[in-house]
Each structure stands twice: as structure tokens, then as C-alpha cells.
Amino acid sequence: MSMDILISKIKAKNNPTVAGLDPVADYIPDYILEKQRKVFGHDVKAVVEAIYEFNTGLIDALCDIVPAVKPQSAYYEALGYQGAKLLARTIEYAQRKGLYVILDVKRNDIGSTAAAYAKGYFGKNGYGVESVTVNPYLGTDGIKPFQQYCEEAEKSIFVLVKTSNPSSGELQDLPLEEGMCVYEKMADMVSQWGRSSIGEYGYSNVGAVAGATYPAQLQALRKRCPHTFFLVPGYGAQGAGAADIAGAFDENGLGAIINSSRGIMCAWKKEQCAPEDFARAARREAIRMRDEILSVLNRG
Amino acid sequence: MSMDILISKIKAKNNPTVAGLDPVADYIPDYILEKQRKVFGHDVKAVVEAIYEFNTGLIDALCDIVPAVKPQSAYYEALGYQGAKLLARTIEYAQRKGLYVILDVKRNDIGSTAAAYAKGYFGKNGYGVESVTVNPYLGTDGIKPFQQYCEEAEKSIFVLVKTSNPSSGELQDLPLEEGMCVYEKMADMVSQWGRSSIGEYGYSNVGAVAGATYPAQLQALRKRCPHTFFLVPGYGAQGAGAADIAGAFDENGLGAIINSSRGIMCAWKKEQCAPEDFARAARREAIRMRDEILSVLNRG
Numbered sequence: 001m002s003m004d005i006l007i008s009k010i011k012a013k014n015n016p017t018v019a020g021l022d023p024v025a026d027y028i029p030d031y032i033l034e035k036q037r038k039v040f041g042h043d044v045k046a047v048v049e050a051i052y053e054f055n056t057g058l059i060d061a062l063c064d065i066v067p068a069v070k071p072q073s074a075y076y077e078a079l080g081y082q083g084a085k086l087l088a089r090t091i092e093y094a095q096r097k098g099l100y101v102i103l104d105v106k107r108n109d110i111g112s113t114a115a116a117y118a119k120g121y122f123g124k125n126g127y128g129v130e131s132v133t134v135n136p137y138l139g140t141d142g143i144k145p146f147q148q149y150c151e152e153a154e155k156s157i158f159v160l161v162k163t164s165n166p167s168s169g170e171l172q173d174l175p176l177e178e179g180m181c182v183y184e185k186m187a188d189m190v191s192q193w194g195r196s197s198i199g200e201y202g203y204s205n206v207g208a209v210a211g212a213t214y215p216a217q218l219q220a221l222r223k224r225c226p227h228t229f230f231l232v233p234g235y236g237a238q239g240a241g242a243a244d245i246a247g248a249f250d251e252n253g254l255g256a257i258i259n260s261s262r263g264i265m266c267a268w269k270k271e272q273c274a275p276e277d278f279a280r281a282a283r284r285e286a287i288r289m290r291d292e293i294l295s296v297l298n299r300g
Numbered sequence: 301m302s303m304d305i306l307i308s309k310i311k312a313k314n315n316p317t318v319a320g321l322d323p324v325a326d327y328i329p330d331y332i333l334e335k336q337r338k339v340f341g342h343d344v345k346a347v348v349e350a351i352y353e354f355n356t357g358l359i360d361a362l363c364d365i366v367p368a369v370k371p372q373s374a375y376y377e378a379l380g381y382q383g384a385k386l387l388a389r390t391i392e393y394a395q396r397k398g399l400y401v402i403l404d405v406k407r408n409d410i411g412s413t414a415a416a417y418a419k420g421y422f423g424k425n426g427y428g429v430e431s432v433t434v435n436p437y438l439g440t441d442g443i444k445p446f447q448q449y450c451e452e453a454e455k456s457i458f459v460l461v462k463t464s465n466p467s468s469g470e471l472q473d474l475p476l477e478e479g480m481c482v483y484e485k486m487a488d489m490v491s492q493w494g495r496s497s498i499g500e501y502g503y504s505n506v507g508a509v510a511g512a513t514y515p516a517q518l519q520a521l522r523k524r525c526p527h528t529f530f531l532v533p534g535y536g537a538q539g540a541g542a543a544d545i546a547g548a549f550d551e552n553g554l555g556a557i558i559n560s561s562r563g564i565m566c567a568w569k570k571e572q573c574a575p576e577d578f579a580r581a582a583r584r585e586a587i588r589m590r591d592e593i594l595s596v597l598n599r600g
Contacts, residue, residue: 022413044425074413078420080388080427084381108406108435110465110533113322113374120378125344127380135408137437138463139470163438165410170439174485175477182482185474233410 002154003207003229004199006100007254009067015290018102019062020261021090022072023051027265029275048082055090058265061279063097065286070102070259091127101129102231106160108135108142115145122149131156133209136186143193150197150205157206159190164211164234191225201254203229212240219247222255230256236263246296253297260289302454303507303529304499306400307554309367315590318402319362320561321390322372323351327565329575348382355390361579363397365586370402370559391427401429402531406460408435408442415445422449431456433509436486443493450497450505457506461486464511464534491525501554503529512540519547522555530556536563546596553597560589
């Protein structure tokens with residue numbers, strides 16, 4: 001079962017965190033961009049190559065600390081076809097360094113189109129990532145084609161349940177007539193979708209996205225969905241701290257992977273260290289984050 | 301107001317339909333693929349160039365009949381970075397022929413990431429399309445960055461409300477405690493998001509996706525959201541006919557644009573005409589579809 005692959009990497013590194021790779025030009029030290037501008041001038045290629053240097057620098061510095069990376073597709077797509085190529089190169093580099101790649105795409109569509117997305121992201125001739133995020137608004141039709149890859153090619157998915165953003169409640173918190181709210185219903189659907197794929201650690205291939213910015217809901221979801229692994233955004237730059245994510249874990253200290261994007265990528269700015277030290281600053285922040293999270297885990 | 305731009309193109313061509321551009325290799329006549337294989341062998345470039353020839357052939361044959369095209373991003377993304385470049389070239393070609401481009405991406409994310417998507421799709425250095433589809437699961441945060449482009453750069457969006465696929469009801473039809481169901485609540489949110497951008501034809505920049513495969517709900521939505529323009533999938537290959545879409549229109553014969561993808565793209569197969577005649581077959585189907593839809597419009 002593919003979620004087992006992620007969990008075994010988490011156990012091997014004793015670190016339930018994933019480093020976001022969301023390349024915003026502003027996060028990248030000037031000296032990198034200037035170097036590439038000397039080669040490519042004001043072509044988008046300068047930005048693309050600067051991001052690649054930044055990403056691979058981060059991956060090199062983090063790959064023995066974190067089990068996984070999460071590129072956010074939007075930032076690559078914003079660079080057009082050169083961004084798509086950059087994404088593919090980044091994924092390949094991370095995989096070569098032994099990292100589990102969760103591509104944050106939040107895709108959703110009718111069956112035939114969801115199948116095209118699944119093939120594009122999971123397929124051998126596509127990006128070939130280990131995991132993607134998906135949006136459940138269209139129901140089972142939009143999930144099934146991804147699930148097929150989970151079963152046949154050891155992939156995993158994370159379905160949006162309770163997102164970390166301020167307005168997530170507008171739809172997700174609406175109380176349903178049947179006596180639960182929308183995100184709880186989605187959590188139950190996610191459990192159902194994962195029912196037949198529970199692996200050796202007790203978690204299915206169909207995970208859920210549940211934000212650290214709603215700690216009470218996160219804790220309640222852990223109890224509600226004992227076989228659903230959580231991808232937890234919201235820690236760090238979005239405002240949640242270690243106490244907020246404790247409830248995402250089970251009594252064995254498993255059950256969730258916590259994401260930090262800006263926190264790790266921009267550690268060099270927060271530290272006010274030399275820009276050339278950006279990768280080591282990211283590593284220091286990843287270690288600090290790991291230790292902080294490990295300190296709050298309830299382990300049996 | 302940007303939705304006015306689409307509506308004026310619909311009026312000018314007296315045709316409320318949009319042609320989907322969802323390039324599946326199987327839809328393309330063999331002779332085109334073989335020609336490109338002679339140049340590019342078994343490289344993905346052969347498929348990419350075959351699709352470009354197919355797409356531009358369709359656009360040439362349709363551009364005086366239909367006001368808009370709707371590329372489905374999934375099929376381009378499935379081809380990696382070369383697919384992204386193909387998408388950009390297809391969009392540019394369609395715009396050069398005067399077509400309004402609705403890019404079907406169904407994007408959704410937290411505010412900062414939604415802003416990156418909006419910039420990538422609407423921005424001058426991005427794909428620069430006129431309109432995109434978005435998914436509302438994350439609430440206002442995921443919509444606002446797109447709305448900003450609607451207001452400042454004459455763009456429009458279509459928010460998923462009631463999708464055309466068989467399982468759309470699993471979430472969308474759930475009855476809420478407050479006495480309406482989820483998709484009706486979303487429709488009300490879409491009306492609210494569009495409130496301040498109602499143009500000269502009475503429709504806002506924030507449209508809704510509502511499937512022709514649920515005709516009763518489509519008709520009820522028309523009454524519920526008098527200022528929301530509808531993008532209506534499901535006609536043709538997905539099973540809905542002209543009678544099913546009649547309720548999407550207002551008493552002036554406006555208020556909706558009906559999509560057909562496979563129906564138009566694969567008309568040459570259905571007609572069993574010579575493959576070389578694919579573009580004229582698409583044109584014949586687009587004319588037939590237009591006339592069928594015009595025959596059921598309630599016009600005052």
C-alpha cells in the first residue's frame with residue numbers, strides 16, 4: 001500500500017514533516033537571480049533557472065531531514081510551459097534524492113477528465129509523482145481515476161476535507177440536515193473511499209487535507225477517521241504552532257504529515273543570515289520544526 | 301464588464317454555444333498523426349503537433365460560427381511541458397481568430413496560491429485567457445484573486461455550482477440544515493460574489509457551471525440567480541439534449557452558453573465522413589447544434 005511508503009519514510013527519518021516547494025521570486029536570494037540574469041537577461045528562463053538552483057539547494061540541504069516535499073503547482077504554472085518543465089525537473093531531482101513527492105494540484109473534474117489528470121500526474125510518461133492533492137466537490141467520479149493508480153501503481157492521494165484558509169468554513173462548516181457539517185461528511189466519504197486499501201500501519205491510500213489552523217476540528221477528525229492519513233497545512237507562516245497540530249497524530253505518533261512552505265524556504269530571511277546561507281537556514285528550520293513537533297507527539 | 305464581452309460575441313454570432321477543445325489522441329484522424337510521426341517519430345512532439353494541427357483546423361472551421369472555445373487543461377497537462385506550450389499556442393490562435401477563450405481548469409486554493417493561479421491564467425505574462433473555471437470548496441479566499449482580474453482586466457470566471465457528472469450529487473445535493481442544498485447555497489454565494497459587477501445585459505462577471513444533465517435543477521437555478529451567467533456542460537456526448545438546456549436561458553434567449561466537446565470534435569467519426577473532412581464535419585455539427593438550441597430558446 002502506497003501510504004505505507006510515505007509512512008516508512010517518515011519513520012526512517014523520525015520526522016512527520018513535508019517541506020513545501022512554492023517558488024515565489026521574492027523568496028529567492030538576489031544573488032541567485034542576478035547570476036541567472038547575467039546568462040538569460042530578462043527572459044523568464046532566468047527566473048526558472050534561479051528557482052531550479054534554489055529548489056535543488058533546498059532539496060540537497062533537506063533530503064536527509066525530511067521524508068517528503070510538496071511542490072505547489074500554481075507557482076510553476078504561473079511561469080507557463082517553462083514552469084511545467086521546471087516542475088518536472090524539480091520532481092525528478094527530489095525523487096533522485098529519495099524524497100516522496102506530494103504534488104499540490106487540488107485537481108477535480110468529471111470522470112474522463114479526472115482520468116487524464118491522473119495519467120498526467122501519476123503516469124510513467126507524465127510527472128510520475130507519488131501523491132497528489134484532489135478536491136472532492138464532484139464526488140466519486142473525480143476521485144476514482146486517481147484511486148486506480150493508488151491501487152495499481154502504489155500512489156496515494158490527499159482529498160481536501162477542512163482547508164487551512166480563513167474562509168474555509170463558508171462551505172465546509174455548513175451544518176447538514178443529517179446532523180453533521182460538510183467537512184465531516186467529506187471526511188466520512190474519504191474514509192469510505194479508503195476502506196479497501198488499509199496498509200500495515202493502519203492507514204489507507206486515500207488521505208485527507210486538514211488544516212492546523214483549525215486545531216479542534218483537526219483533533220476531532222483524527223478520532224472520526226482512524227484509518228485516514230492527514231496532510232496538514234497551516235503550520236508556520238499561516239499561523240498555527242506545534243500545540244495546534246498535536247491532535248492530528250495517533251497514539252503511535254503517526255497519522256499525519258505537517259507541511260511548512262514559507263517557514264522553511266524563507267528561513268534565511270527570518271534568521272537574517274547571509275543569503276548564501278539560505279539552504280543551511282532551511283535545514284536549521286526543518287530540524288527545529290521536527291524537534292518541536294516530536295516534542296508534542298503522544299506516543300504509546 | 302467582461303461577461304458583456306462574451307455576451308456581445310454570442311449575440312453577434314446568434315449562437316450561445318462554446319466548442320470544447322479537449323484533445324484526446326483518439327479524436328484525431330490517423331493521417332494527421334502519421335504525418336507528424338514522419339517528422340518527429342515516437343516523440344511526444346508528434347502528438348503535440350498533431351493536436352495543434354487538429355485544434356487550428358477546428359478553430360478555422362468554427363470561428364465564424366461559435367463565439368468561444370473551451371480548452372480543457374487536463375488534456376494539455378497530460379502532455380507535460382510540451383502540452384503547456386501547446387495550450388498557449390492554441391489559446392493564442394483562438395484569440396487571433398476573435399474567439400473568447402474559457403480555460404477549463406477548475407482551480408482552487410488558499411488566497412496567496414489562488415493569486416498565483418489567477419496571475420498565471422489571466423496575467424499578461426501568463427496564458428492571458430478571457431475566462432477560467434474555478435472550484436468554490438475553499439470559499440471566498442479562492443475566488444477573490446480571480447475576481448480582482450475580472451474587475452481590473454475585464455476577465456470573467458465560472459464557479460462550479462452543479463456539475464454534469466453522475467456523482468455530482470454526493471456532495472452538491474446534500475440538504476443543509478438551513479433548508480436548501482449545497483449547490484443552491486453555492487449558487488447564492490456566486491450571486492453574492494457577482495453582486496457589484498452586473499453589466500449591461502444584466503449579468504455579472506462571476507458566472508456558474510451548471511450541468512445540462514440535471515435539467516430541473518438547471519431551470520431552478522436560472523430563476524434563483526437572475527444575474528448569473530451559466531456555462532452549461534453535458535450536452536451531446538454526456539447525454540443531454542436541446543430540451544434539457546432550454547431552462548438555462550432567460551426570456552431574452554440569454555443567460556447561458558452551452559458546451560459541446562466530443563460532439564463537435566468527433567463529428568467526423570459520427571458522420572463516418574472522410575477523416576480529411578474532420579473540420580467541415582465539426583462545422584456542420586456546430587451549425588446543427590446552434591440551430592437546435594436556437595429552436596428551443598424562449599425569446600420575448
